Amino acid sequence: MLPAIRAVALALGIAAVCLALPYAASGSAGLRAPALATASCPLKPSAGIPPGESWAFTQTGSPSGPHAGLVSLYAHGRGGWGAGRGTGTICIQDSLAGQGSKSVVLSVSGKDRVSPGVTRVGRPGVALELALTVASSDDESCPAGTHGKATLFASYYEGHHDLLGLRFAGACASHDFNFSGSQLHVAIARDGRQVDSA
Numbered sequence: 001m002l003p004a005i006r007a008v009a010l011a012l013g014i015a016a017v018c019l020a021l022p023y024a025a026s027g028s029a030g031l032r033a034p035a036l037a038t039a040s041c042p043l044k045p046s047a048g049i050p051p052g053e054s055w056a057f058t059q060t061g062s063p064s065g066p067h068a069g070l071v072s073l074y075a076h077g078r079g080g081w082g083a084g085r086g087t088g089t090i091c092i093q094d095s096l097a098g099q100g101s102k103s104v105v106l107s108v109s110g111k112d113r114v115s116p117g118v119t120r121v122g123r124p125g126v127a128l129e130l131a132l133t134v135a136s137s138d139d140e141s142c143p144a145g146t147h148g149k150a151t152l153f154a155s156y157y158e159g160h161h162d163l164l165g166l167r168f169a170g171a172c173a174s175h176d177f178n179f180s181g182s183q184l185h186v187a188i189a190r191d192g193r194q195v196d197s198a
Contacts, residue, residue: 039103039136041091045076049189053082055128055152057164057186063177071095073177075164077150079108079130081188086112086130090150092166092175104142104175107135108150114188116195118153120163121180125155126188126195134172142172154186156194162186 049056056078062070072095079088090106110131118127132148148168155161164179164186188195 039105039138041089041093041103041105043076043078043089043091046078049187049192049194050078050080051192052080052190054078054080054189055086055088055130055187056189057152057162057184059164059179059184061181061183063179065178067174067177071097075177075179077106077108081112081114081128081130084111086110086128088130089135090132090166102139103137104134104139104172105136106132106148106150108132114195120153120155121161123155123157123161125153125157125161127151127153128188132166132168134168139175141174142168146172148172148175152186152188154188154194160185 045058046056056076058076060074062073073092074094075090075092077088077090079086081087086108088108090108092104092106093101095101108130112131113129115127115129117124119125120127128151130150130152132150134142134144134146134148136144146169148166151163151165151167153163162180162184164177164184166175166177168175
């Protein structure tokens with residue numbers, strides 16, 4: 001009986017090895033989920049205002065309103081406006097509880113709209129709307145190609161008062177943010193000078 005038991009055990013062992021071989025040979029590639037694309041911000045942080053008709057902003061800290069699980073956020077962008085077209089890049093990096101950091105890089109292109117002499121938060125200033133497209137993303141909920149809009153507002157009346165809003169089509173709605181307060185710095189400029197209500 002002992003040789004028969006050994007034969008059965010040997011056969012089971014061989015079967016287990018044979019079943020495992022295809023996965024080992026392929027590096028278990030067939031079992032892995034596809035890797036997410038990576039998003040690397042092409043912008044270096046800068047305190048300077050670009051020449052010509054330009055815009056720039058930096059934001060450190062959480063947006064207004066509740067955003068479940070959001071631990072920290074940093075966003076910055078810069079580019080140009082004028083002749084009805086906006087250009088530039090915006091980068092967002094946020095950190096969610098238990099999920100690490102994720103980055104989204106936005107390309108600014110298409111029509112822009114500048115509105116001097118508007119009033120926000122009780123102060124006169126200038127607003128700028130920019131068309132956005134997600135250029136790259138390592139957030140699976142916000143894929144490349146999704147469209148959105150950025151609205152910037154700057155007032156230098158009785159101090160510096162800025163607003164920034166980001167809005168996206170359905171897939172990227174988790175990145176709909178509103179920013180204000182001392183950690184937001186917006187510049188809407190012409191030839192190095194800030195455009196205001198005039």
